[in-house]
Amino acid sequence: MNVLIAAFGFVLGACVGSFLNVCIDRLPKGRSLITPPSHCDACGNRLRGLALIPVVSYLWLRGRCRYCGAAIPWRILAVEVATGFLFAFVVATYGFDVQFLVLAFYTCLFLILAVIDLEYGLILNKITYPAIVISLILAPFWSSFGFLRAPFWENSMLQVFLSSLGGAGIYAIPFLLIVLFYPHGLGWGDVKMAVLIGLATGLPLVLVAMMIAFLSGGLVASFLLLLHLKRRKEAMPFGPFLSLGALVALFWGKDIITVYLRLWW
Ligand SMILES: [Zn+2]
Numbered sequence: 494m495n496v497l498i499a500a501f502g503f504v505l506g507a508c509v510g511s512f513l514n515v516c517i518d519r520l521p522k523g524r525s526l527i528t529p530p531s532h533c534d535a536c537g538n539r540l541r542g543l544a545l546i547p548v549v550s551y552l553w554l555r556g557r558c559r560y561c562g563a564a565i566p567w568r569i570l571a572v573e574v575a576t577g578f579l580f581a582f583v584v585a586t587y588g589f590d591v592q593f594l595v596l597a598f599y600t601c602l603f604l605i606l607a608v609i610d611l612e613y614g615l616i617l618n619k620i621t622y623p624a625i626v627i628s629l630i631l632a633p634f635w636s637s638f639g640f641l642r643a644p645f646w647e648n649s650m651l652q653v654f655l656s657s658l659g660g661a662g663i664y665a666i667p668f669l670l671i672v673l674f675y676p677h678g679l680g681w682g683d684v685k686m687a688v689l690i691g692l693a694t695g696l697p698l699v700l701v702a703m704m705i706a707f708l709s710g711g712l713v714a715s716f717l718l719l720l721h722l723k724r725r726k727e728a729m730p731f732g733p734f735l736s737l738g739a740l741v742a743l744f745w746g747k748d749i750i751t752v753y754l755r756l757w758w
Pocket residue numbers: 533534535536537538558559560561562563
């Protein structure tokens with residue numbers, strides 16, 4: 494039964510992922526998400542029938558357009574598969590509940606932000622601003638959805654809301670300092686994304702999001718420097734690491750904090 498539900502979650506996620514690819518392709522260029530319908534970027538032929546089925550079509554056509562043979566970026570498959578697995582995990586853990594809707598929303602949001610930053614070096618205001626507004630509206634209801642936002646104290650609406658505001662403040666401070674005093678490293682987009690993640694995770698889970706983002710970003714940066722794939726002054730998009738931290742905190746933050754506290758007390 495659980496396997497069936499997870500499989501359904503995967504299929505649903507893969508279909509949503511295929512729409513996320515459209516967002517990733519079109520939002521940075523300011524193009525409409527609805528028209529024109531999906532087409533090959535090289536020859537302009539519209540995708541029909543089998544070519545519209547996520548994951549399967551990519552594998553079936555071996556990553557090439559069926560009309561002109563142009564290579565389809567492997568990112569298309571990666572985003573579909575990643576969304577599929579994340580949705581499968583969320584559905585298997587929470588079932589089809591309001592919790593699923595909330596976590597599915599943030600999964601999509603952080604995937605789009607990560608991939609657009611990776612490919613274009615941009616964290617778009619037209620994504621972060623509405624997402625910050627939505628997160629502010631959701632913030633007081635977090636515990637009503639059934640999440641234990643603040644595991645160590647009461648979860649009244651006011652406290653949960655304050656935990657979100659506190660999370661946003663705590664995450665924004667290090668980024669503000671970096672942007673103001675070391676402007677080559679990060680941009681204002683990173684600050685806005687940190688505010689968004691703080692609102693979504695709240696205190697104390699925002700600490701997990703920060704730790705994972707800085708650790709993974711630091712590790713990858715040192716690795717790239719060691720392999721001479723990146724120059725010292727060269728900026729590296731930080732959005733993917735912010736996203737990784739946010740999703741880990743949302744999915745496993747409470748477990749990580751519990752284990753951490755058990756180690757020390
Ligand atoms: Zn083509």
